[in-house]
Amino acid sequence: MKIFVRGAVSSYEFENLARIFFPGAQVVQNTAEARQDCIFVRVAAQKPAAGSRILVGLRHQGAVHLRTARLQSAVRLEYEACCLLYALLRQVTGIRPPWGMLTGVRPVRLIHNELERGLSVEQAADHLRSTYDVSEKKLALASQTARSQRPIAEAVRPEDYSLYISIPFCPSRCSYCSFVSRTIENSRDLLQPYVETLCRELAAIAAQTWHLGLRLRTVYMGGGTPTSLSAAQLRTVMQCVKDHFPLDTVQEYTVEAGRPDCTDEEKLAVIKELGADRISINPQTLQDAVLKNIGRRHSAQDILDCFAAARRVGHKNINMDLIAGLPGDTVAGFDDTLDRVLALRPENITVHTLTLKRASNIVIEERAAAYDDVAAMVQHCEAITDAGYQPYYLYRQKGTLQNLENTGFCLPGREGLYNIYIMEELHSIFSAGAGGVTKLKSADGKKMERIFNFKYPLEYVRDFDAILKKKEGVEVFYGSEMDTKTTG
Ligand code: SF4
Structure with missing residues (x-):
C-alpha cells in the first residue's frame, strides 16, 4: 500500500495511521508511484483555515472510496485529517483497531497528563475514548496501569536517578532481535577489555553523581544478556557497582539473566551475593x-531448570518475559506457555507483542500477514490478571504486530520500578556501556537531554576517552539547572 499526501501537512502521522490497517504502507512523493492500491490525503488550501476542504481516499481492490470534510480549526489540521482518514479506513477494511487511531508509544503517559491537569482516571479514559477511539479493553488496561504507577510517580524526587549498565553480548542471536548485541563466540577477545572499560565508566558516573548530590534509586543491568559474561567478569562489574555507588538508597537492583544457555547456579549466586534483588529469566x-x-539453542526444560536454580539460590523477585506472535507459535502454544509460566508464580511477567524491525532477521513484508492470531494471544493475557497479577507498565513500539502493546504485570507490590521510571521518564537515567543512552531530566520535568555512548562494543572500548569527554555534558546540564534555580 502506498500513501500520497498533498497540501500543507507532513505525511508522518498519516503513514503511522495507514500502517495500523496496512502494515508496511509507505509514503510516495508523486502520483505516478501511487497508481496501484493507494491512500491519499489532500488539503486544498496552501494556508489552511477554518472551512478549508480536506479530502482523503483509498484505492483498494479495484474500488475507490472517498471522504471529504471542512476543516474546523486550523491548529487541529493534522488531527482532523487523521480522524477523517481513520474513519474511512475503518469503514472500508472492517478493522476495528484495539488502540483506535492512537499511534504514540506511551498511552499511559496521556492518562498521567490528564491526571496532572486535575482530571480523574475515569475522565482521562473518557478523553482517550473520544479523541482516539480506543477500545474499552485497552482503556481498562491503560487506566489500571496508570493507577499502579501513580503512587510511585508521586514519590519521585528531583535528585533521583537510575543507573543502567549495558552488556551487549549474547550466546546466539535471536531471529527477532534488533538490539546491538554480539555473540560471545565472535567477541571472546573483547569481553575482558569491555568489562575493564565498563568499570572505568561506572567509577566516573559514581564520582559525577556523588558530586552533583544525586540519589540512586534503581540499578538495571541489561543488554544483551549480562550472564553471557563469565562468573568472574560478572563479579568484577557488580563489585565495581558495590564499591562505587551508595546502594543503601537503592530500591531495586535488577540483573537480566535472560537465557539459560549462559546462566548457571554460580552466576545466579554471584548476582545475589553482590546485591541484586531482582532478576529476569526470559523464556x-x-x-x-x-x-x-x-x-x-536451549529447550523449554532448560528454562524451567534455570528458574528452579534461581529460587534455590534465594532469588525472591523474578521477572519472566514472553513474546506473543513468535514464528510458528499458535494460540494454543501461547496459552500453554502462559499456563506453565503462571504455575511457576514469578513476581513479574512481561508480555511483549512481536515487533518487526528492519534490523532483525524476520522480514516485515513476509511475516506481517502471518500473525492473525496475535490479537487472540494478547487477549488471553487476561489469564495473568485472573491469577492475581496487575499491569504496572505498558508501552508500544512502531512495527508491533497489529499495533498492539507490551505490558508488564506484577504480583501486588512487586512493580519493576526501573521499568516505570524509564518508560514514564520520571527521572534521569545514567547509562554505562556500549549502546547506553544517558537521559538527563530537568528538575521542572520540562527538559530531557540525551548523551549517547558508542553503539558497538569495539568502538566503545577503543574510543572510550571520547565518551568521557561527551559525559562532561552531564555537569553542563546540571550546572545550567543550578543557574536556573539561583536566577529563577
Ligand atoms: S537474548 Fe535478547 S538481546 Fe540477545 S539476541 Fe536474543 S533478543 Fe537479542
Missing part, C-alpha cells in the same frame, strides 16, 4: 519448536 516461549525457530 519468550516454552514451546521447543518455537525456541528453535527463533534461534535459541
